[in-house]
Amino acid sequence: MNTRFAQILSALLHPLAMPTIIFAVLFYIAPESIHNLELFNGTSRVGMMSLKLGLLLLIFLQTFVLPVFSIYALYRFKIISDLKMETLSDRRVPYLVTVAIYTFVAVFFTFKLHQFPEVSLILTSIAFSISAVAFISLYWKISAHAVGISGTVGALMGIAIKFGTVALFYPVLIAIVVAGFLMSARLYLNAHTPAQILAGTILGITVSLSVVMFFI
Template sequence: MNTRFAQFLSALLHPLLMPTIIFSILFYVAPESIQNLELFNGTSRVGMMSLKVGILLLMFLQTFVLPVFCIYALHRFKIIKDLKMETLADRRVPYLVTVAIYTFVAAFFTLKLRQFPEISLILTSIAFSISAVAFISLYWKISAHAVGISGTVGALTGIAIKFGSMTLFYPILATILVAGFLMAARLHLNAHTPAQILAGTVLGLTVSLSVVIFFI
């Protein structure tokens, strides 16, 4: 695999983008999996945007833009040395900050958008996965990319099983294929060992699939 392509893929499929990717697929491929989504989407608007677009934009700002800004600020204040966060020392504080943000986001959606319980449950599972990554990263460099992409596969697969949604078949296949390329990219860049990739995959799949199957 080409190094530049591996770097591009790692950036394009950053773990912090996974919530936006998951819900973009669910909103536009399997909206029936989100209770009341189409009902409220037809009657509610966020400014000039539909409810779907408004929720996705809010989620993108909260789960990607805000954590990235905080991580950049940590770098500017010399709390972390490298934005790539390749060492355990550089990962600990950013992960703790990200856990706090994602916990707040999950609580926000749970309390403010009660008509969409599926959204808050999936976000809670993501927050739990990040918390597990943060704890493990105190001692060992587990792959957050593997956790993120496998969590996406798990969430989509769980929804497909739970709701019998055949429309998710091809998105799931595509996500699995992309996951393979992403994990190969992380190995090519020597960012992780096979054990760290495997651990991340097991964690992401287990948490997301379990939450969807047993709680949604």
């Protein structure tokens, strides 16, 4: 692995991109795992888009674009010194802002789009994971990348097991392999220690897998 590849992998698989990836896989590979999705997708549209695409775009805007814009604003106003947020001091405020955004998104889906309870529960689990990362980051630099990718693995694996969704076998396998490469990349870049990667992995997979298995 070289530095350039590790940097590209870290950027493409940023923790904020994980919700969009999770729901893209579920919506288009295992839509039966989302209650009412196919029913409403056949009868409702969002402008010129299908309901699935509209929901995915909404999730992308709320969980990726809005937090990224907020973090960039913090950088422009010199509240943080580096967009890479490699130090604890640079991570604290952006994480708290991200927690607020993700909590709002989870509440929005829970009460405004309650036709899709699986979506709101998965988003709630993600918000909880980010809250845990934000709290831990007050004292210690846990790997958010590890939390994000392992949470993705846990969510997809949990749904595949609980619903017997054979179509998710290869996505789960690919996610596990990609997680290995991503964690190796973070170690290669000296962004985290093995302990920080391990802690992030345990946190991400425990929260997502538990929510899917016990609440969905």
